Amino acid sequence: MSEFLALLRGYGRFRSNGYRDQHRRWETLAAGQEPPVMIIGCCDSRVDPATIFDTVPGQAFILRNVANLVPPFELGGGLHGVSAALEFAVTKLEVKHIVIMGHGACGGISAALAGHGEPDRIFIDKWIGLLDRARDQVLEAAPQDPQHALELEGVKVSLANLRTFPFVAEREAAGQLQLHGCWFGIAAGTLYELDEQAGHFQPVPEDA
Incomplete structure (x- = not known):
């Protein structure tokens, strides 16, 4: 209590x-509400986007799930909570920016690296299966820190999947919507932003 x-x-x-x-x-x-920004972050208790970005009420439409993942566009299958929130944010609220925010020490990423088959993971395995290809590529590259590498790749996967939604791709092409990738280091409290052209994450200046 x-x-x-x-x-x-x-x-x-x-x-x-x-x-x-x-x-x-x-x-x-x-x-x-008329939030200009949608943030898709992890449901991890340590990485609240409203705290990290110091937002005020109504500033950001926030969606949180395991490992801050966006599935690709598809019409079949089961319920589509992420897709429904994305559709509402883009087509009804007309947000101008979508931010994918990954973070350090992500449990969902750890689960993806561990692979599938644990008996108590009924729902998580299918969800983190969205990272299977990226995980295999990371492990093949054998980086010094696979966890960190896959956390960064996970942000890129979600950005790529965002662009499979027609209403996202159309608005981005028209200059009405901008997509951003970020990663937050918990211990240092440092935010990194993805430069998609260079493919690298750079620290965000505190006076940005």
Whole structure:
């Protein structure tokens, strides 16, 4: 109960500070949202995009899942939570930017490197199967740190899969939508941005 109580106490602080300081913004947001940015991040408790990017309410439409993955466009199969959120953000909210944010020490990436077949992984194995090809390429290249290498490659996989959605590709080609890749180092608190032309991640200046 103490862990849940800590959440309720946090709500109390929000009401006393955050809500009070921005109550007019909250009143405006009650009428609707127009976030300019969508962030697709990992559900890892250590990498909250709102904290890392110091956003205000209504600034970012955030989707979080295991290993910050985007599946490729397809119409069959089961339920499509990521695809539905992406469709809503792009076609209804008309976001101008989509950010894929990977991070260090990602458990989903560790699971992808470990391979498939663990009996208690009913859903995770299929999900992280999105990284099978990238994992094989990373292991073949034999980098000094396969975990870090696959975390970076995972961001690139999600960016490539984003472009398989027609409504994303059309808007990017028209200059209405920009895609970005980032990686966050937990221990150092450092954010890196992907230069897609060069294929490398560079640290983001603190005064960017």
